[in-house]
Amino acid sequence: MTKTYSAFNLLREGLRGQKGWGPAWRSPKPRATYDVIIIGGGGHGLATAYYLVKNHGVTNVAVIEKGWLGGGNTGRNTTVIRSNYYYPESTALYDLSVKLYEGLSRELNYNVMFSQRGMVVTAHSEPEMELAARNVNAMRLNGADADLLDVDQVKKLAPILNFSPDARFPIHGAVWQGRAGTGRHDAVAWGYARAADALGVDIIQNCEVTDVITEGGRCVGVATTQGEIRGGAVGAAVAGHSSVLAKLAGYTLPITSFALQAFVSEPMKPVIDTVAFCPPYGTYFSQSDKGGLVIGGGLDRVPSYGQRGNMPIQEAVLGGLVEMAPALAKVKLLRHWAGIVDVTPDSSPIIGPSGVEGLYVNCGWGTGGFKAIPAGGTLFAHILATGTHHDISRPFDPDRFITGRLIDEGAASGIAH
Amino acid sequence: MTSHRVSNAGLIDRSRALGFTFDGTSYTGFEGDTLASALLANGVRVVGRSFKYHRPRGVWGAWFDDPNAIFNVTLNNRELPNCPATTTPLADGMSARSVNAFPSALFDIKGGLDLFHRWLSAGFYYKTFMWPDWHLFEPMIRKMAGLGTLNPELLDNFTSDQVHEACDVLVIGGGAAGLVAARAAAESGQNAVLVDDHPEMGGGLYAAGSIDGTAPKDWVAAQIAAIQTAGGRILASTTAFGVFDHRLVGLVQNNGFGAAPRLIRMRAGRMIMATGALDRPITFANNDRPGVMSLTGASEFLARYGVLAGREIAVLSNNNFAEPIIGQLEAAGARVLVLDPTLGEMRAVGRKLLKGVEVAGQFHAVDSVLVSGGLTPIVHLWRHAGGNLIGPTPSRPSSPVRHRTECSQLARPMAHLI
Ligand SMILES: Cc1cc2nc3c(=O)[nH]c(=O)nc-3n(C[C@H](O)[C@H](O)[C@H](O)COP(=O)(O)OP(=O)(O)OC[C@H]3O[C@@H](n4cnc5c(N)ncnc54)[C@H](O)[C@@H]3O)c2cc1C
Numbered sequence: 001m002t003k004t005y006s007a008f009n010l011l012r013e014g015l016r017g018q019k020g021w022g023p024a025w026r027s028p029k030p031r032a033t034y035d036v037i038i039i040g041g042g043g044h045g046l047a048t049a050y051y052l053v054k055n056h057g058v059t060n061v062a063v064i065e066k067g068w069l070g071g072g073n074t075g076r077n078t079t080v081i082r083s084n085y086y087y088p089e090s091t092a093l094y095d096l097s098v099k100l101y102e103g104l105s106r107e108l109n110y111n112v113m114f115s116q117r118g119m120v121v122t123a124h125s126e127p128e129m130e131l132a133a134r135n136v137n138a139m140r141l142n143g144a145d146a147d148l149l150d151v152d153q154v155k156k157l158a159p160i161l162n163f164s165p166d167a168r169f170p171i172h173g174a175v176w177q178g179r180a181g182t183g184r185h186d187a188v189a190w191g192y193a194r195a196a197d198a199l200g201v202d203i204i205q206n207c208e209v210t211d212v213i214t215e216g217g218r219c220v221g222v223a224t225t226q227g228e229i230r231g232g233a234v235g236a237a238v239a240g241h242s243s244v245l246a247k248l249a250g251y252t253l254p255i256t257s258f259a260l261q262a263f264v265s266e267p268m269k270p271v272i273d274t275v276a277f278c279p280p281y282g283t284y285f286s287q288s289d290k291g292g293l294v295i296g297g298g299l300d301r302v303p304s305y306g307q308r309g310n311m312p313i314q315e316a317v318l319g320g321l322v323e324m325a326p327a328l329a330k331v332k333l334l335r336h337w338a339g340i341v342d343v344t345p346d347s348s349p350i351i352g353p354s355g356v357e358g359l360y361v362n363c364g365w366g367t368g369g370f371k372a373i374p375a376g377g378t379l380f381a382h383i384l385a386t387g388t389h390h391d392i393s394r395p396f397d398p399d400r401f402i403t404g405r406l407i408d409e410g411a412a413s414g415i416a417h
Numbered sequence: 418m419t420s421h422r423v424s425n426a427g428l429i430d431r432s433r434a435l436g437f438t439f440d441g442t443s444y445t446g447f448e449g450d451t452l453a454s455a456l457l458a459n460g461v462r463v464v465g466r467s468f469k470y471h472r473p474r475g476v477w478g479a480w481f482d483d484p485n486a487i488f489n490v491t492l493n494n495r496e497l498p499n500c501p502a503t504t505t506p507l508a509d510g511m512s513a514r515s516v517n518a519f520p521s522a523l524f525d526i527k528g529g530l531d532l533f534h535r536w537l538s539a540g541f542y543y544k545t546f547m548w549p550d551w552h553l554f555e556p557m558i559r560k561m562a563g564l565g566t567l568n569p570e571l572l573d574n575f576t577s578d579q580v581h582e583a584c585d586v587l588v589i590g591g592g593a594a595g596l597v598a599a600r601a602a603a604e605s606g607q608n609a610v611l612v613d614d615h616p617e618m619g620g621g622l623y624a625a626g627s628i629d630g631t632a633p634k635d636w637v638a639a640q641i642a643a644i645q646t647a648g649g650r651i652l653a654s655t656t657a658f659g660v661f662d663h664r665l666v667g668l669v670q671n672n673g674f675g676a677a678p679r680l681i682r683m684r685a686g687r688m689i690m691a692t693g694a695l696d697r698p699i700t701f702a703n704n705d706r707p708g709v710m711s712l713t714g715a716s717e718f719l720a721r722y723g724v725l726a727g728r729e730i731a732v733l734s735n736n737n738f739a740e741p742i743i744g745q746l747e748a749a750g751a752r753v754l755v756l757d758p759t760l761g762e763m764r765a766v767g768r769k770l771l772k773g774v775e776v777a778g779q780f781h782a783v784d785s786v787l788v789s790g791g792l793t794p795i796v797h798l799w800r801h802a803g804g805n806l807i808g809p810t811p812s813r814p815s816s817p818v819r820h821r822t823e824c825s826q827l828a829r830p831m832a833h834l835i
Contacts (some may be wrong), residue, residue, distance in 0.1 A: 006544070330568075331498065
């Protein structure tokens, strides 16, 4: 069986009708017990399993997924990867992630197509330019790359944007992060799954966790649609359904769930070579390697689990898009969808103990957890293997909602929540 | 090139000729044609290239189910990317360019990529381009990908109104089922609205030959008159694109080429989905060659536009829906060879020009292969609204079951399933 992905093996397999490849991961029946059970086969769950083996030598691991791998938000996002946050705690987390992404394809032997074509976040008035300068300085002090661009530099990077003097919000300049970009989202889930499976992790799909089993106040396993599975430690990385799981286990999380919508256009020859975000329109877009525009915007206004989306937000986002780049008015959309995202009061994730002993959570990534998958997996694996925080995850413990040490990125870097 | 236009069939107006160009060559069509029907009438077979291997592609379906004939179209200095030729009404002076092909769909310099298909299998890019780094390969791949080209020029007045509307009953789909439903709703005193994405009502009826002993055209006109007399409204060239909470239906009305479409937010008391069905392909080697077409697509081209898909036709069908269509093709002057797709391995022979089809080792020389793998109901809106499906079973595709909200799906096309 051909296992390693390489140009040489592709060449060889091409000659023999691609018949030598084995499946990228097995589909095992769940065993009765594991050292660690991870609920949720999205990017965070799969990365956690991979790093549990790789960094901590914990090999008896199961990932339990109710649907198919990456069928949650990992396969629904707009694939932006960046670390342009404000607080040092955030930069430490997100920049670790960008760094891990930079070597990920080779590490996993799976091309996740991390494409560092940079990101511009435009500023539309002189006061906004002041804020942009403050962000650039903060990012640099925290060790991430950032530049302040004037309007001509923005024009060079993304000529399709609206530089007309009649624009609703004329562009004055931008924050530029050159190491930012996009990745192939499904490939991130598949790459981690394949690598984790090769290290012995059992990935169990079509298996929903229906209850959390506790004995003497301690979580000892889960009830699933494929039977009971016991575990030494249990980690939940279920993104938009964290409160649903919390209810089963009897803890609460400071989380509100919203639908977040996204769009893909018909494929076109290249029109933009970076990620562009114009905050006043609440819209951002990039172009995929296949040629489709990938368009995103803000959250729905009311909490919901309805993944079909709604018209008012569609119109706000698409209206913003054509104001942002008027030539795009001619472009037709191919697809539109929503994913459910869990938003915390300070727009930062929650990593740490759930409140039920033996059960840990990785959640609250809101609209921005795709970029954090390698870091989230690294940090969550650390907690599950050792029972203690990694230095970088410590500030994101849910105890911050008791101590008041919030990391309010919504207010600080103005991320779209 | 031979003309494939059949005299006196179709809804086109033969007194109004329209000139247009495709990949630089001039052609003539008629008022009522689409870009695709006019090209087929002129004997143009190669209309595009496949996304990855640049294989020559022909027209497959007659409406939005066609994935191949996609053009950059210019009219009165307005250029729009990626226009599906099968849903773009022909206008005088249109100029169409195939996308993803250079210099033309017929002679594409990247056509040779097909030779490497054994190495470019599905998902090959996940397995390579990692050394030294993806960034080395990505720019070239980005340039090769994508279909049409976006002309960055801004269009003046490319805006349209957005309106809020309401009705008691919204019927989506103006075929026989939808027309009857809209008429019944309107005549019972309800505020009824009927929408269809075609410029004219009638759906698949034109291919039916006759209904209630009347010609489809006359029957449709009678239904429209009855609906309007009873106070019902009809919106043509209007696509329902989504069913949202509280029965809000998104409608987009085509305002003609180069004009921005109108957005209608329709609040419907109830919805009736009479959205019809699509032909399924049958899989066999080279079934993407120009000249291999869906059987119902060919039947629509004949009925609506008076265009005969070919002169020497092989029909590969696994259902009894094919019979009347075969009769129509023969009546229009084609020689039809009916082949049993269950006999054994099949393969289309020919590259840009179809030479024939091989079934179970036997070669049949034909210029067109029409295939029908059975009809699949169009249930996208039904599912978007949260409706469920039962099936599929080996002999039936999935079909809609009762809905929890105020939607019903009419199942007329289901009567014709195998
Ligand atoms: C439209 C949209 C655009 C976005 N854009 C970006 C972006 O540009 N950049 C960015 O960084 N982030 C973005 N995000 C956010 C990002 O997608 C998520 O934060 C990230 O994918 C979360 O990964 P995850 O592994 O935690 O969750 P998921 O990928 O959702 O995985 C959770 C999994 O848990 C499973 N599950 C849930 N309940 C159970 C149960 N009881 N039993 C078993 N399995 C269960 C689900 O089926 C799911 O597969 C976007 C999100 C959306 C919706």
